[in-house]
């Protein structure tokens with residue numbers, strides 16, 4: 192409540208990226224102290240779900256999506272607000288500035304954002320060195336992407352270099368091939384290219400695991416909502432062949448078709464970029480449901496896109512998601528969104544007749560895939 196009535200109006204007066212940086216910095220500084228984080232965590236933490244997914248235990252199904260904390264500097268503080276998992280990144284092999292500003296825009300009438308950040312980040316080594324001493328108290332995903340300066344043909348060694356730097360610290364690694372803001376990146380979703388990339392990463396994963404006598408780290412791939420059903424089917428084939436642990440669906444969309452309330456001229460003024468938030472919700476749910484049906488429910492899916500409340504999260508779960516993530520909802524609703532969704536999910540679950548969230552996963556996939 193405090194966020195929506197007091198803080199958000201103040202933050203929304205600032206340029207979006209300035210507000211974002213201020214919040215992230217303020218949280219990291221204010222919650223540097225472990226005992227304060229614990230105090231907050233006691234208020235926000237929810238762990239009654241007892242979920243297991245790709246070999247990991249999750250206190251609850253609500254995660255922070257990639258892009259919010261690209262360098263992992265706020266991960267410890269953010270975890271105190273009750274996230275079941277946090278995905279940091281996207282990081283690239285070396286630091287890069289991203290696209291020129293302004294590159295992040297609010298569309299409050301549609302409860303949406305448009306961004307063309309372009310993987311601004313301090314590089315995989317900086318992320319790793321920070322996380323070594325500042326690990327969040329929840330499952331930690333690390334999202335890796337292609338450096339802008341690297342040609343698409345040379346993407347594999349570039350991803351491998353990032354993988355090598357972060358794999359020791361990550362509970363899972365997400366391979367981002369779906370951001371619309373790095374030229375040609377989404378071509379890595381084509382069957383031959385994706386097969387080669389994921390195959391190479393898995394080979395390195397197994398090598399490192401064997402050398403260190405541990406299990407390979409779960410490798411997930413994050414896909415775009417702008418794929419057709421044939422392309423989704425092809426990605427499922429590649430994921431199965433390369434023994435990927437799960438699929439994250441979805442990234443932002445380049446489509447503007449679902450923006451119903453923002454004047455056209457305002458939309459045009461934002462320029463290119465990926466759209467997130469409410470206008471993305473139905474499409475990402477559709478992709479989750481299609482994935483669930485194509486994999487026969489055997490491959491865990493993380494559902495992300497337009498989740499603002501427990502009903503939205505439940506929709507993704509019943510479409511086929513074992514876990515959910517959010518970004519834009521966090522910007523509009525504030526930190527309480529995590530607790531609200533978890534408490535709301537508990538209530539929905541109680542009334543649903545299912546004994547656990549896991550049992551509800553995919554229960555409406557047929558209907559939602561066809562929607």
Ligand SMILES: Cc1cc2nc3c(=O)[nH]c(=O)nc-3n(C[C@H](O)[C@H](O)[C@H](O)COP(=O)(O)O)c2cc1C
Pocket residue numbers: 256257258259261280281295304306308310334367370413441442443466467468469471495496497498516517518519520
């Ligand atoms: C400003 C911004 C930056 C993002 N950066 C990344 C990123 O670096 N890597 C990534 O995989 N996804 C990134 N995303 C996509 C989100 O992780 C998420 O997939 C998408 O926004 C849909 O979820 P939402 O509707 O809850 O925001 C970004 C999204 C936003 C709004």
